[in-house]
Amino acid sequence: MDSQxxxxxxxxxxxxxxxRLWHWLNAALLYVLFTSGLGIFNAHPxxxxxxxxxNLDAAWLELDRFPGWLTLPAxxxxxxxxxxxxxxxxxxxxxLLFYMLWSLANRHIVRDLAFRRDDLAPRHIWQDIKDHARxxxxxxxxxxxxxxxxxxxxxxxxxxxLPLIIMTGLTMAPGMNAAxxxxxxxxxxRQSARSLHFIAAxxxxxxxxxxxxxxxxxxxxxxxxxxxxxxYRVPEERP
Amino acid sequence: MILTRRxxxxxxxxxxAGCDRLGRHESVREALFSAENFHRWAQxxxxxxxxxxxxxxxDQISPIFRANGTANPNTPAYKAxxxxxxxxxxxxVTGLVTRPLSLSLAQLQAMHHRTQITRHDCVEGWSAIGKxxxxxxxxxxxxxxxxxxxxxxxxxxxxxxxGGRPYYESIDLFDAFHPQTILAYALNDRxxxxxxxxxxxxxxxxQLGYKQAKYLMGIEAVxxxxxxxxxKGGFWEDHAGYDWYAGI
Numbered sequence: 161m162d163s164q165x166x167x168x169x170x171x172x173x174x175x176x177x178x179x180r181l182w183h184w185l186n187a188a189l190l191y192v193l194f195t196s197g198l199g200i201f202n203a204h205p206x207x208x209x210x211x212x213x214x215n216l217d218a219a220w221l222e223l224d225r226f227p228g229w230l231t232l233p234a235x236x237x238x239x240x241x242x243x244x245x246x247x248x249x250x251x252x253x254x255x256l257l258f259y260m261l262w263s264l265a266n267r268h269i270v271r272d273l274a275f276r277r278d279d280l281a282p283r284h285i286w287q288d289i290k291d292h293a294r295x296x297x298x299x300x301x302x303x304x305x306x307x308x309x310x311x312x313x314x315x316x317x318x319x320x321x322l323p324l325i326i327m328t329g330l331t332m333a334p335g336m337n338a339a340x341x342x343x344x345x346x347x348x349x350r351q352s353a354r355s356l357h358f359i360a361a362x363x364x365x366x367x368x369x370x371x372x373x374x375x376x377x378x379x380x381x382x383x384x385x386x387x388x389x390x391x392y393r394v395p396e397e398r399p
Numbered sequence: 400m401i402l403t404r405r406x407x408x409x410x411x412x413x414x415x416a417g418c419d420r421l422g423r424h425e426s427v428r429e430a431l432f433s434a435e436n437f438h439r440w441a442q443x444x445x446x447x448x449x450x451x452x453x454x455x456x457x458d459q460i461s462p463i464f465r466a467n468g469t470a471n472p473n474t475p476a477y478k479a480x481x482x483x484x485x486x487x488x489x490x491x492v493t494g495l496v497t498r499p500l501s502l503s504l505a506q507l508q509a510m511h512h513r514t515q516i517t518r519h520d521c522v523e524g525w526s527a528i529g530k531x532x533x534x535x536x537x538x539x540x541x542x543x544x545x546x547x548x549x550x551x552x553x554x555x556x557x558x559x560x561x562g563g564r565p566y567y568e569s570i571d572l573f574d575a576f577h578p579q580t581i582l583a584y585a586l587n588d589r590x591x592x593x594x595x596x597x598x599x600x601x602x603x604x605x606q607l608g609y610k611q612a613k614y615l616m617g618i619e620a621v622x623x624x625x626x627x628x629x630x631k632g633g634f635w636e637d638h639a640g641y642d643w644y645a646g647i
Binding site: 212244332 | 411412415428439441451452453461523527528606
């Protein structure tokens with residue numbers, strides 16, 4: 161967002177309604193999708209590359225079942241895990257689609273997420289990496305703009321990781337494979353798509369952990385409030 | 400704010416327990432189960448009625464086609480049929496038809512057949528590619544003459560899943576008349592083995608593995624599932640809560 165004059169209480173409007181709604185909807189849906197997804201994975205905890213893969217074929221990953229405290233439902237039930245997963249997945253997919261369109265319309269993508277020319281200067285990127293490593297968070301007006309690493313991770317999640325996990329998820333459905341055979345071909349076969357779906361899920365978990373860590377370090381009350389009410393207290397400039 | 404591993408674990412467990420409890424609520428269960436209708440509607444809106452499941456080249460066939468579910472029905476009646484090379488086996492086509500049929504294996508094998516190399520996707524997540532040969536269901540249904548009231552086809556199987564409950568499955572007419580929906584008697588150029596459903600199994604290629612009923616003993620055209628099993632249209636639908644529409 162562009163620089164604004166803070167209100168009397170020192171806060172500015174930080175996050176749009178679309179971003180806040182989508183954020184919390186995602187928090188709930190991704191939670192359900194991840195835990196029910198682990199429940200589904202437990203039915204066959206092996207991953208393969210290629211078109212086919214079953215117990216007598218070579219797996220690139222073979223795990224024990226994920227424990228009950230991580231799965232939905234806790235007591236193994238492939239049917240219930242699938243019901244949770246398949247109910248949440250379309251909402252999640254259409255929410256992303258609407259968020260993309262909404263963010264295009266309200267210029268959130270162009271103004272806040274797109275890289276600017278100077279963002280990508282190697283010196284600038286290096287500076288940003290050093291700032292992150294020293295946990296030196298931006299202050300003043302700079303705190304109201306996403307820095308280059310933030311932009312890269314949000315762009316990566318919104319435009320690569322989330323579409324990837326939705327599209328690989330669609331290819332798990334034999335009906336979708338008949339409707340859109342090109343999609344499963346794009347990923348090199350159904351078992352490759354299943355592996356990519358699993359990898360993308362854990363990439364999202366990695367994003368989530370770093371995201372939470374950053375929120376905690378940057379001031380959790382201010383950050384969480386800005387995602388609920390939209391109002392954000394601008395950190396004072398360092399002397 | 401200090402977030403220890405323990406409180407995090409407790410939080411995760413409590414939230415999941417909350418979802419778990421929600422999932423046992425009748426109205427929540429109904430909402431979750433209704434997603435099936437959305438998926439069926441969406442998929443069938445996106446696909447042509449005769450859109451084919453992918454077919455593969457011979458070099459893409461799985462080295463070993465994993466057999467799943469019942470490995471051998473082992474009932475006295477099935478064993479007697481097996482000992483006789485299934486010469487005494489008959490496939491009745493009954494229910495809401497104008498001309499009930501009773502087909503022998505030799506009769507089926509003499510009919511026009513279709514060969515297809517397709518991927519079998521188990522609900523558990525694994526896939527196996529195999530080459531099936533069998534009789535398309537469509538001409539059989541045309542010979543039997545479906546009545547207008549017929550909406551589903553129920554496939555009765557020889558395997559007892561315990562307590563006198565035989566396996567069964569069902570499909571609707573959308574899939575019944577699909578060119579790849581066949582009654583298969585051969586896998587990978589060999590007669591079906593017992594583990595893979597001898598003498599005959601259903602292939603309905605746009606759906607998951609549990610629809611591919613093995614050990615077929617009869618086909619019945621029906622208007623509803625009332626009075627069949629627990630009325631959900633299939634053994635796993637009745638007893639495990641699987642979706643009836645298995646294209647998801």
